[in-house]
Amino acid sequence: MPPHQVAIMQDSAPSQRQTRILDAAERVFARAGFHAATMQDVATEAGMxxxxxxxxxxxxxxxxxxxxxxxxxxIAADFAGLDPSRGSVLDQLETLGRKHLVEEPREKAVICMQIWAEASRNPKMAQMCAEIDGTVIGGLALAIAGAKASGELPPDLDDARFLQAVFMMADGFFCRRATDPDFDAAMAAETLFMAMRGLAQVLRLPAAETATP
Incomplete structure (x- = not known):
């Protein structure tokens, strides 16, 4: 995909018309899939x-x-709003997680699955996924550092394993929500966030890595 095709989205927020097209495309792709859907389908859905x-x-x-x-x-804007001075970082992360995992329509999870599948064979799509993952990892890393500094999280928390665990749980959540129409997202979110809080207390660095000289 030539860079000029996506520059309009990277340099500024989408216009009202662009937003309408993107919203329409999400609905079409969720129903038909990327490959079966056509530009005509998207145009019809967008009313143009x-x-x-x-x-x-x-x-x-x-x-x-x-x-x-x-x-x-x-996602970058949401993570930029996390601030230990506003209270528990884990509470803020839970609120943010509910926004993206529960409050968003199921179609978003369906599209995520399609993007991940396409990324397995399309390097450009894989790069897009990597950029989103990088944004999430960066935001979480800053939030964790702030929570450690404030004393909310243990100073010897193994950041790498904690981030990996949170990612795997969130990815599994999206997969289950996308593939199971009867999936109870609200109940599953309670389980996920309870597990997140528990892991934050037990995933510690080995003593040798935290000992002072």
Whole structure:
């Protein structure tokens, strides 16, 4: 995908028309999948002509890049709002997690599954996923550092293993929600956040790594 196709999404927030297209594309992709869906399908869902759609996005890949960048920007803004001075960081992370895991429609989880599947064979899609993961990891790392400094989290918490565990649980949550129409997201979120809090207390660095000279 040529860089100019996604520059419009990376340099500024999406316009009202672009947002309408991205929202329409999410609905279409969730119903039909990336490969089966057509630009005509997206144009119809967005209530515009295909010619008008191509003025904003040159291809389905460009639309997917726009969707991914929009999500990355939103996630970055959410993590930027975390602040130990506003209270428990784990409470703030739980609120943030509920926003993305529970409050978002199930279609978002379906699209995530499609993106991950496509990333396994499409290097450009894999790069988009890596950029989102990098944004999440960076935000979590800063939040954990702040919680350690405030005394909320143990100073010897193994950050790497804790982040890995949180990622695996969240990924599993998305997969289950996408594939099981009867999945109880609210109840599962309670389990996930309880596990997150428990792991924050037991995933400690080995004593040899924390001992002072």
């Amino acid at each position: 002509s295909p010619g008008n759609l191509y003025r904003y996005f040159a291809s389905k890949d460009a639309i997917i890049a726009g969707m991914t960048e929009r999500d990355r920007t939103m």
